[in-house]
Amino acid sequence: MSLELRGITKRFGALTANDAIDLKVESGEIHAILGENGAGKSTLMNIVYGLLAPDEGTISVDNKVLKIESPLDALAAGIGMVHQHFMLIPVFTVAENIVLGHEKVKGPGFLDLERARREILRVSAEFNFDVDPDALVEDLPVGIQQRVEIIRALIYDAKVLILDEPTAVLTPQETDELLRNMKKLRDQGTAIVFITHKLREVREAADKITIIRRGKVVGTASPTASQEELASLMVGRPVSLDVEKNAPKLGGIALDVRNLTVRDYTGRALVKNVSFSISDGEILAVAGVQGNGQSELAEAIVGLQEHIEGEITLDGKNLAGVSVRKALHSGIAFIPESREEDGLISSFSIEENLILDLHDLPPFSNGSAISQVAVAENGVKRVAEFDIRALSPKDPASSLSGGNKQKVVLARELSRPVRLVVASQPTRGLDVGSIEFVHERIIAERDSGRAVLLFSTELDEVVGLADRIAVMYRGEFIAIVPADTSREELGLLMAGVKR
Amino acid sequence: MRKILQKIKLPILALVVALFVSGLLIAFSDPKVLALKGDPLSMIAKALSIAGSAYWALFRGSIYDPQLADTGFFGGLYPLSETIVVSTPLILTGLAVALAFKAGLFNIGAQGQFIVGAIGASYVGFTFELPIVLHALAAIVAAIVCAGLYGGFVGLLKARTGAHEVIVTIMLNYVASYFLLWLLSTKAFLREGRMDPIAPEVLESSRLPRLAGQDYRLHAGIFIALLAAAAVWWLLNRSTLGFKFRAVGANAKASRTAGISVAKSTTFVMVISGALAGLGGAVHILGADHALTNEVGGSFGFDAITVALLGRATPLGTVLAALLFGALRAGGLTMQATTETPLDIVLIIQALVVLFIAAPAVIKAIFRLKNVEEGQAIGSKGWNG
Ligand SMILES: Nc1ncnc2c1ncn2[C@@H]1O[C@H](COP(=O)(O)OP(=O)(O)O)[C@@H](O)[C@H]1O
Ligand SMILES: [Mg+2]
Numbered sequence: 001m002s003l004e005l006r007g008i009t010k011r012f013g014a015l016t017a018n019d020a021i022d023l024k025v026e027s028g029e030i031h032a033i034l035g036e037n038g039a040g041k042s043t044l045m046n047i048v049y050g051l052l053a054p055d056e057g058t059i060s061v062d063n064k065v066l067k068i069e070s071p072l073d074a075l076a077a078g079i080g081m082v083h084q085h086f087m088l089i090p091v092f093t094v095a096e097n098i099v100l101g102h103e104k105v106k107g108p109g110f111l112d113l114e115r116a117r118r119e120i121l122r123v124s125a126e127f128n129f130d131v132d133p134d135a136l137v138e139d140l141p142v143g144i145q146q147r148v149e150i151i152r153a154l155i156y157d158a159k160v161l162i163l164d165e166p167t168a169v170l171t172p173q174e175t176d177e178l179l180r181n182m183k184k185l186r187d188q189g190t191a192i193v194f195i196t197h198k199l200r201e202v203r204e205a206a207d208k209i210t211i212i213r214r215g216k217v218v219g220t221a222s223p224t225a226s227q228e229e230l231a232s233l234m235v236g237r238p239v240s241l242d243v244e245k246n247a248p249k250l251g252g253i254a255l256d257v258r259n260l261t262v263r264d265y266t267g268r269a270l271v272k273n274v275s276f277s278i279s280d281g282e283i284l285a286v287a288g289v290q291g292n293g294q295s296e297l298a299e300a301i302v303g304l305q306e307h308i309e310g311e312i313t314l315d316g317k318n319l320a321g322v323s324v325r326k327a328l329h330s331g332i333a334f335i336p337e338s339r340e341e342d343g344l345i346s347s348f349s350i351e352e353n354l355i356l357d358l359h360d361l362p363p364f365s366n367g368s369a370i371s372q373v374a375v376a377e378n379g380v381k382r383v384a385e386f387d388i389r390a391l392s393p394k395d396p397a398s399s400l401s402g403g404n405k406q407k408v409v410l411a412r413e414l415s416r417p418v419r420l421v422v423a424s425q426p427t428r429g430l431d432v433g434s435i436e437f438v439h440e441r442i443i444a445e446r447d448s449g450r451a452v453l454l455f456s457t458e459l460d461e462v463v464g465l466a467d468r469i470a471v472m473y474r475g476e477f478i479a480i481v482p483a484d485t486s487r488e489e490l491g492l493l494m495a496g497v498k499r
Numbered sequence: 500m501r502k503i504l505q506k507i508k509l510p511i512l513a514l515v516v517a518l519f520v521s522g523l524l525i526a527f528s529d530p531k532v533l534a535l536k537g538d539p540l541s542m543i544a545k546a547l548s549i550a551g552s553a554y555w556a557l558f559r560g561s562i563y564d565p566q567l568a569d570t571g572f573f574g575g576l577y578p579l580s581e582t583i584v585v586s587t588p589l590i591l592t593g594l595a596v597a598l599a600f601k602a603g604l605f606n607i608g609a610q611g612q613f614i615v616g617a618i619g620a621s622y623v624g625f626t627f628e629l630p631i632v633l634h635a636l637a638a639i640v641a642a643i644v645c646a647g648l649y650g651g652f653v654g655l656l657k658a659r660t661g662a663h664e665v666i667v668t669i670m671l672n673y674v675a676s677y678f679l680l681w682l683l684s685t686k687a688f689l690r691e692g693r694m695d696p697i698a699p700e701v702l703e704s705s706r707l708p709r710l711a712g713q714d715y716r717l718h719a720g721i722f723i724a725l726l727a728a729a730a731v732w733w734l735l736n737r738s739t740l741g742f743k744f745r746a747v748g749a750n751a752k753a754s755r756t757a758g759i760s761v762a763k764s765t766t767f768v769m770v771i772s773g774a775l776a777g778l779g780g781a782v783h784i785l786g787a788d789h790a791l792t793n794e795v796g797g798s799f800g801f802d803a804i805t806v807a808l809l810g811r812a813t814p815l816g817t818v819l820a821a822l823l824f825g826a827l828r829a830g831g832l833t834m835q836a837t838t839e840t841p842l843d844i845v846l847i848i849q850a851l852v853v854l855f856i857a858a859p860a861v862i863k864a865i866f867r868l869k870n871v872e873e874g875q876a877i878g879s880k881g882w883n884g
Contacts, residue, residue, distance in 0.1 A: 325758035
């Protein structure tokens with residue numbers, strides 16, 4: 001079976017998300033679609049799966065042009081999809097989710113869940129998936145939820161399986177497992193469309209690679225291409241992937257955290273008894289799968305968490321229980337995890353966003369009024385210094401791309417006197433060029449003698465930047481290890497396996 | 500200029516459509532029009548003449564009435580004076596709602612705050628004997644303090660306990676109304692020789708000067724209201740405090756992350772919002788009514804929500820919207836008195852304006868507009884705001 005796309009074009013208003021895309025996927029191959037965030041990969045696949053209607057172009061299966069108007073049409077044509085953002089109903093069981101939309105009834109009003117259960121167990125056994133058909137989806141870890149989506153596609157006999165950024169939520173070991181299963185399916189004759197922006201995985205699993213940039217197919221590559229070649233095709237210019245850094249010049253202890261526990265308002269501990277310290281000129285990177293207490297730990301240090309126990313000191317001065325403002329002004333630069341929600345006010349201008357923290361201090365304020373002149377001057381200066389690509393500093397922050405939004409946050413946070421940089425997922429969702437910029441800035445801060453606490457779920461980033469690595473699992477620091485620890489070992493730690 | 504035009508396009512078109520739809524309603528609810536069912540042409544003519552005369556009465560009651568012009572051009576402007584008298588408190592309550600909204604709060608409590616302000620101003624006005632100017636100032640300050648505390652209480656509750664301001668302000672509206680009713684039955688407030696709930700008139704020394712002689716109710720309160728609008732504009736767009744308000748209103752999480760205290764912003768904005776509504780009450784008592792009754796509040800506090808919505812929560816927009824509503828209110832009385840169209844049609848016009856602004860799709864579809872700036876739909880933010 002083969003899937004062929006011809007001239008697929010999709011516009012969202014003025015934006016052309018897909019521009020005359022041609023693509024052919026054959027059975028028995030893993031076809032990787034590589035592209036930066038926003039390149040249009042999900043849009044293309046949502047069109048194939050019937051979730052979006054193309055403005056132009058045709059989809060054909062085995063040389064027959066099909067009209068796919070809904071996921072049911074897609075499934076009927078043998079196309080299954082695992083979404084980037086899972087489409088499962090949390091309060092339903094696995095089996096219920098799988099029959100959804102295909103409810104077969106035994107008699108009036110009675111669902112035939114029995115058959116679904118048997119099928120789930122069969123597929124689950126074949127791929128070592130270990131999925132319980134009667135478990136509630138909300139109780140399952142994301143890795144298992146993803147398997148549920150794969151099972152659903154397989155049960156409906158998908159001959160083409162689309163996986164949209166499937167590894168974003170997985171540990172390195174889970175990723176390996178997934179790649180193995182993909183290969184197994186390929187060998188059984190399934191065509192797999194594998195969407196990702198991670199070069200390592202593409203080179204490991206793909207048989208063919210198609211690269212999309214700004215909605216257009218810009219080329220194909222063979223899996224033997226180097227990471228640098230793939231990256232520069234993706235970005236459209238040469239990029240260096242290696243983070244260049246010298247050996248750290250360590251100073252005295254800057255941040256010291258002792259027995260820190262953070263609870264939510266119900267009293268459940270999200271961070272458990274964590275102790276560590278960071279020296280001047282050192283990057284401590286906290287690795288871990290998303291949702292293991294990293295966000296809460298970062299927030300506790302800057303005063304955004306209310307229920308904390310334990311000690312936090314910066315240069316010997318207490319930070320536990322102080323206000324956010326006090327924490328920031330005692331020398332912390334904070335890059336929050338979600339720049340849209342926590343980092344920026346989208347409706348405010350760029351220049352206003354640049355003074356969110358300092359708006360009531362000189363030179364921006366004389367106590368009661370804000371100096372428009374000082375705000376504008378600062379805007380022009382920072383936009384130039386951090387190379388923020390905007391038409392004017394007076395434009396709303398919402399008009400910026402992700403990378404430039406992050407630059408605004410960096411520019412603001414690094415303009416105060418800084419002793420410690422706390423950066424939560426600072427490159428999530430950024431394009432390669434912006435990632436380079438952020439990494440360089442973080443290293444520059446470290447080299448000028450500041451302590452850096454970096455939280456990242458991307459192992460490449462952790463390994464590239466860290467001077468020491470802490471691994472966080474279920475709220476605990478399960479280990480603090482040297483920067484040259486192997487990926488395998490880090491992966492095991494991230495999955496909670498202690499040495 | 501084009502930008503401004505772009506901004507006011509939607510409210511103005513909404514008004515036009517609302518007037519048109521209400522015109523149909525006026526005409527076709529009239530039995531005389533319906534009686535002509537068999538004869539479409541004369542039916543349309545009759546409809547036009549009925550709607551026309553209703554709107555003409557509305558105009559005469561709100562802006563200029565030639566029949567009153569026997570003493571000269573200015574005599575005919577009597578209705579305009581009435582419009583401004585009604586608009587003045589509405590500007591202030593409208594500003595109260597608009598300011599809170601910019602800070603992310605839905606202040607439904609302008610009505611209660613208005614009443615509390617009116618009580619404070621009235622008490623100082625009839626109790627103390629102070630020199631002119633000073634007396635009015637003292638009464639105004641009393642109103643601002645009382646209503647500021649009344650509003651600030653809501654902000655404090657929200658900041659401390661998370662109690663939703665919509666619920667608290669609705670409840671406090673009742674508290675203010677019934678408190679007023681009770682006060683008017685106490686010795687301190689009951690006017691000598693009267694049994695009905697009316698307080699003594701405020702002393703001459705505390706009254707706001709009339710601007711066009713004793714025949715017109717137009718008083719200096721309009722200047723206070725316009726000054727307040729300018730002050731709110733400055734507060735929001737130029738001051739440090741206003742920056743905090745807007746930041747918290749636009750994205751409370753990001754503000755908190757940048758070290759801005761959401762709790763303080765919430766409390767302060769409700770103090771100022773309450774004070775503005777209370778100032779409305781003071782101005783109305785000291786300028787127009789002079790004596791406190793249980794009906795002092797009218798619907799100034801409730802119309803304020805619509806006014807702020809129509810004015811897109813900006814100070815200038817709020818002033819214009821308040822003037823429009825004042826005109827509809829003042830003109831509605833004349834319309835009811837001189838034609839067979841009831842006052843309620845004014846409420847329908849107001850409701851339709853709001854409806855069309857809250858659902859801009861309708862207006863866009865009618866006029867085939869593209870890219871009209873919708874601004875923030877106040878109404879849709881409601882509960883989560
Ligand atoms: N429903 C939509 N409405 C408007 N723009 C959209 C929509 N979906 C995606 N886009 C835009 O289309 C572009 C491509 O998005 P997407 O296909 O999700 O990229 P990718 O999956 O490659 O990261 C982005 O600029 C995105 O903002
Ligand atoms: Mg995507």
